[in-house]
Amino acid sequence: xxxxxxxxxxxxxxxxxxxxxxxxxxxxxxxxxxxxxxxxxxxxxxxxxxxxxxxxxxxxxxxxxxxxxxxxxxxxxxxxxxxxxxxxxxxxxxxxxxxxxxxxxxxxxxxxxxxxxxxxxxxxxxxxxxxxxxxxxxxxxxxxxxxxxxxxxxxxxxxxxxxxxxxxxxxxxxxxxxxxxxxxxxxxxxxxxxxxxxxxxx
Amino acid sequence: xxxxxxxxxxxxxxxxxxxxxxxxxxxxxxxxxxxxxxxxxxxxxxxxxxxxxxxxxxxxxxxxxxxxxxxxxxxxxxxxxxxxxxxxxxxxxxxxxxxxxxxxxxxxxxxxxxxxxxxxxxxxxxxxxxxxxxxxxxxxxxxxxxxxxxxxxxxxxxxxxxxxxxxxxxxxxxxxxxxxxxxxxxxxxxxxxxxxxxxxxx
DNA sequence: GCTCCTATTTGACAAATGTCAAATAATGGA
DNA sequence: TCCATTATTTGACATTTGTCAAATAGGAGC
Numbered sequence: 001x002x003x004x005x006x007x008x009x010x011x012x013x014x015x016x017x018x019x020x021x022x023x024x025x026x027x028x029x030x031x032x033x034x035x036x037x038x039x040x041x042x043x044x045x046x047x048x049x050x051x052x053x054x055x056x057x058x059x060x061x062x063x064x065x066x067x068x069x070x071x072x073x074x075x076x077x078x079x080x081x082x083x084x085x086x087x088x089x090x091x092x093x094x095x096x097x098x099x100x101x102x103x104x105x106x107x108x109x110x111x112x113x114x115x116x117x118x119x120x121x122x123x124x125x126x127x128x129x130x131x132x133x134x135x136x137x138x139x140x141x142x143x144x145x146x147x148x149x150x151x152x153x154x155x156x157x158x159x160x161x162x163x164x165x166x167x168x169x170x171x172x173x174x175x176x177x178x179x180x181x182x183x184x185x186x187x188x189x190x191x192x193x194x195x196x197x198x199x200x201x202x
Numbered sequence: 203x204x205x206x207x208x209x210x211x212x213x214x215x216x217x218x219x220x221x222x223x224x225x226x227x228x229x230x231x232x233x234x235x236x237x238x239x240x241x242x243x244x245x246x247x248x249x250x251x252x253x254x255x256x257x258x259x260x261x262x263x264x265x266x267x268x269x270x271x272x273x274x275x276x277x278x279x280x281x282x283x284x285x286x287x288x289x290x291x292x293x294x295x296x297x298x299x300x301x302x303x304x305x306x307x308x309x310x311x312x313x314x315x316x317x318x319x320x321x322x323x324x325x326x327x328x329x330x331x332x333x334x335x336x337x338x339x340x341x342x343x344x345x346x347x348x349x350x351x352x353x354x355x356x357x358x359x360x361x362x363x364x365x366x367x368x369x370x371x372x373x374x375x376x377x378x379x380x381x382x383x384x385x386x387x388x389x390x391x392x393x394x395x396x397x398x399x400x401x402x403x404x
Numbered sequence: 405g406c407t408c409c410t411a412t413t414t415g416a417c418a419a420a421t422g423t424c425a426a427a428t429a430a431t432g433g434a
Numbered sequence: 435t436c437c438a439t440t441a442t443t444t445g446a447c448a449t450t451t452g453t454c455a456a457a458t459a460g461g462a463g464c
Contacts, residue, residue: 070352070355072355072356072357077355079351079355091341091344091345091348092344092345092348095338095341101348101352124334128330128331128333128334129330129333131330131331131333131334131336131337132326132333134333134337135333135336135337135340136297138337138340138341138344139293139297139340141344142293142294142340142343142344142347143293143294145344145347145348145351146293146294146303146347148351149281149347149350149351149354150272150303152351152354152355153272153274153279153281153354153387154274155274155387185355185357
């Protein structure tokens with residue numbers, strides 16, 4: 001994991017825009033980000049966080065794709081897949097400073113902006129109105145998590161994949177099938193068979 | 203759904219205590235709750251929210267038990283089960299005022315304190331520091347949702363039930379097996395067989 | 405275009421879970 | 435206590451998905 005690169009201006013810009021969706025922020029907040037954020041570069045397959053470690057950071061994906069996954073026996077269960085302009089972290093480990101339950105891994109060469117939880121709390125203290133943004137961001141985070149959980153609760157493999165196609169279409173021709181299968185909670189083989197079935201029907 | 207009852211004092215008290223876990227609140231906030239909250243009484247099996255409706259409220263369970271569930275074909279999938287001193291709502295429908303995806307149903311005779319989303323926003327505006335509480339509450343909400351999603355991602359019925367026993371033990375001798383099975387994403391019959399297997403082993 | 409490596413598909417079969425029907429157990433009134 | 439109703443368990447069998455092994459397809463580098 002390489003840190004301490006110069007941060008491309010448009011990366012900060014994209015982060016700012018993503019946050020402004022919730023409410024406008026004063027320039028001082030933007031400056032705060034510029035001062036407290038650092039760039040993390042990952043090559044494909046590299047781990048951003050390993051289960052058992054404490055995840056002390058929030059990450060904003062500037063470029064690339066990252067997945068969260070947990071180990072069940074010797075298998076992976078992918079819990080989420082995120083791409084550029086999305087935020088990722090391990091919520092459960094963040095505020096309790098507990099060891100993370102899940103792993104985070106780049107599945108493409110990826111650039112991230114990172115802010116430590118400590119700095120984030122400083123941000124909340126310095127700019128109380130940022131708590132609103134934090135709250136709204138978490139609310140969105142929650143809704144997204146619900147959508148993912150919905151897939152995992154579906155019983156039928158074809159239904160899962162159809163849902164995936166309609167809600168995550170931007171990933172369907174970008175992410176390897178093994179990750180998609182794992183995200184859907186089915187095997188690669190089952191996914192392959194579902195795909196054939198659907199392509200025949202069309 | 204009966205409203206407009208006099209609110210027992212200890213109900214408000216329990217709500218206050220639940221919120222004070224996150225940070226202390228000034229008496230004015232407590233008063234705000236007293237003025238803007240109303241009591242909802244449900245008998246067992248009554249629906250608190252039906253999918254398709256807009257869920258305009260946050261609820262605090264004073265007494266009883268409530269579940270969230272979605273329809274998959276003609277079957278139910280229970281997504282959560284909550285009991286007294288827990289908050290429930292349909293996050294996804296709340297802030298977007300979208301129709302709710304899921305249903306909420308009392309599975310025991312239940313008393314709830316309800317606050318409208320409108321009043322909650324007034325609370326946030328009037329007492330900005332309450333945004334911190336809101337943020338922390340959502341964070342906890344999120345962690346809980348992750349834990350539930352974890353169960354649904356496990357592939358093995360016995361593993362699911364063991365996890366349930368260790369993490370939701372307070373529900374295991376209280377909630378009907380049909381709801382537990384539905385919460386675990388397995389059939390009642392499979393749950394029954396898992397239970398027999400575990401009881402024989404002991 | 406060829407080669408190597410990886411991704412994806414396919415087939416045969418095993419294992420887990422679901423389905424449907426019925427039996428038994430538990431529970432809450434009269 | 436007995437009855438009626440509901441909850442839970444059990445059995446036989448169907449269905450879906452997983453497993454393992456192998457074949458094919460696709461891509462990157464030469």
